[in-house]
Amino acid sequence: MSKTLKLCAMELKLYLREPSAFFFTLIFPLLLMLLFGSIWGNDPFPEADYGYIDAFTSAFIGIVILTAGISNLTIGIATYREKGILKRFRAAPISPVSFLLAQMGAILAVSAMGVILLLIAGKVIFHMQFRGNSLEAFAAFFLSCCGIAGLGFIPASLARTARSGTVIANSLYFPMLFLSGAALPRQMLPDLLKKVSEAFPLTHSIRMMQGIWLGDPITEYWVEMAVLGATLALGGFFAGKLFRWD
Amino acid sequence: MCVHAVLASDLKKSYGTVQALSGMSFQVERGEVFGIVGPNGAGKTTTIDCLAGMRKPDSGTMSVLGLDPSRNGRELRKRIGLQQQESELPEGMRVSEALELFACLFGAKPRSKELLVRVGLSEKAQSPFSALSGGQKKRLFVALALVNSPELIILDELTSGLDPAGRRQLWNLVNEFRSPERTVILSTHYMDEAEKLCDRVAVMDRGRVVAVDTPRALIETYCPGMVLTLECGSDFQIGKALAVNGDQKAVMKDEYCVMDLAGPEVVVPVIRELSGAGVNLGNLHTKTPTLEDVFLVATGKEYSHE
Numbered sequence: 001m002s003k004t005l006k007l008c009a010m011e012l013k014l015y016l017r018e019p020s021a022f023f024f025t026l027i028f029p030l031l032l033m034l035l036f037g038s039i040w041g042n043d044p045f046p047e048a049d050y051g052y053i054d055a056f057t058s059a060f061i062g063i064v065i066l067t068a069g070i071s072n073l074t075i076g077i078a079t080y081r082e083k084g085i086l087k088r089f090r091a092a093p094i095s096p097v098s099f100l101l102a103q104m105g106a107i108l109a110v111s112a113m114g115v116i117l118l119l120i121a122g123k124v125i126f127h128m129q130f131r132g133n134s135l136e137a138f139a140a141f142f143l144s145c146c147g148i149a150g151l152g153f154i155p156a157s158l159a160r161t162a163r164s165g166t167v168i169a170n171s172l173y174f175p176m177l178f179l180s181g182a183a184l185p186r187q188m189l190p191d192l193l194k195k196v197s198e199a200f201p202l203t204h205s206i207r208m209m210q211g212i213w214l215g216d217p218i219t220e221y222w223v224e225m226a227v228l229g230a231t232l233a234l235g236g237f238f239a240g241k242l243f244r245w246d
Numbered sequence: 247m248c249v250h251a252v253l254a255s256d257l258k259k260s261y262g263t264v265q266a267l268s269g270m271s272f273q274v275e276r277g278e279v280f281g282i283v284g285p286n287g288a289g290k291t292t293t294i295d296c297l298a299g300m301r302k303p304d305s306g307t308m309s310v311l312g313l314d315p316s317r318n319g320r321e322l323r324k325r326i327g328l329q330q331q332e333s334e335l336p337e338g339m340r341v342s343e344a345l346e347l348f349a350c351l352f353g354a355k356p357r358s359k360e361l362l363v364r365v366g367l368s369e370k371a372q373s374p375f376s377a378l379s380g381g382q383k384k385r386l387f388v389a390l391a392l393v394n395s396p397e398l399i400i401l402d403e404l405t406s407g408l409d410p411a412g413r414r415q416l417w418n419l420v421n422e423f424r425s426p427e428r429t430v431i432l433s434t435h436y437m438d439e440a441e442k443l444c445d446r447v448a449v450m451d452r453g454r455v456v457a458v459d460t461p462r463a464l465i466e467t468y469c470p471g472m473v474l475t476l477e478c479g480s481d482f483q484i485g486k487a488l489a490v491n492g493d494q495k496a497v498m499k500d501e502y503c504v505m506d507l508a509g510p511e512v513v514v515p516v517i518r519e520l521s522g523a524g525v526n527l528g529n530l531h532t533k534t535p536t537l538e539d540v541f542l543v544a545t546g547k548e549y550s551h552e
Binding site: 083095 | 298300324332335336339
């Protein structure tokens, strides 16, 4: 356990030292918030007592989680593999599970930074209001990070080069970005795509975070929690079987 | 406790249609510095990866420090120090951080300062990995291979790509960690390196060992003779050299008379006789055979440095 923590702290230190690696993760959702916020404002919707930013900050948080858990994780580990850095760790010796847990910890910390930026911007610029239970909201965020990173484990275990890692990560990233209610509200989708998007863990993550944000108790979201937990378990299982060191 | 650090028998490994190991067998005693030499592509790295449990051979048996690397790889790697060819660290990781991290991953006490002094990198403790030169990276990897005070150190192509000064520095390091309790296996495609550093050497070609012994014994067995070259001018009578050289061979090559001698013991008598016959010995060279000559005799092909 102490090994995993040490490696996790090291990864985070490396991230902070070279912010260009996760600049996109932090800045892209923030820019979307500013863009859409400037279009729709945050005045209450007709027949509701909350506005666009109140309802969709959770979606921007979903984009942070998606970018960190799928793109950063996959491309980061694929780069390590390509350069022979994983071989070095394998000689250490460390198990694939501890290695991936350490990476997940670093991803979680980066995502938390992204969320903090969004919360500050939402509060200062759009006077955003939060009506949920903070502890439950944090639990939903944590579980979302774990589930999405769990899905990221699969491409991260397999991609041999940074380039192939980017291709695989993008093929998961973009469908989820547009169909899971992250960049576009799901209500805008045709029925078929709505159904398809139920298969994406991010759909469940955003629905749960949005609901809790607006005041639902977390207990209304057992299905969503189960889907995200199962995604993590499945990703962990496959990574344990398939993880490549070189 | 068994005296062998490594027992490997009939290892075979193919990658698709390429046979990397085709019946590799050798033993390494505890406390020795054992060299695996051969041209690139001979199977040295595959052998090392198998010993460290990083690859499974298709067939054959191995015992490393009493463990089977294919089954107990992770447990084994806790006890060995491995310097791998073509491996890197994250660019931004600092030298001292790398040592602390790996000490922690091995569950060993951190002793970064001591190790950095040992490999001569103290001044680079705060440098990021990307700012190190090739030789400094190699020395850092040697330091990382030592963090767990291993019983067996495996160095894969330690000095490839380094300049002569850098190579000598690493040779000194290897000589410093010779000890009866510690075994060193090093692979290299530099024959002179193996000759200088190793107690015993396995000469590899096409995935198997073609000869194994001390460098001296290998040379005596495969290339017992010596070559004596005399720069003598075109008016030199080869008969003179033949007369003193008895039944041994002498040929003229341009301005040089080249004699194949049976062994080092006949060098002095031959020189004495040449001198007695009035031959000018101003430009006389003797050449002792090297492991490269052994490779030539053992495999029938010229040693390639590529």
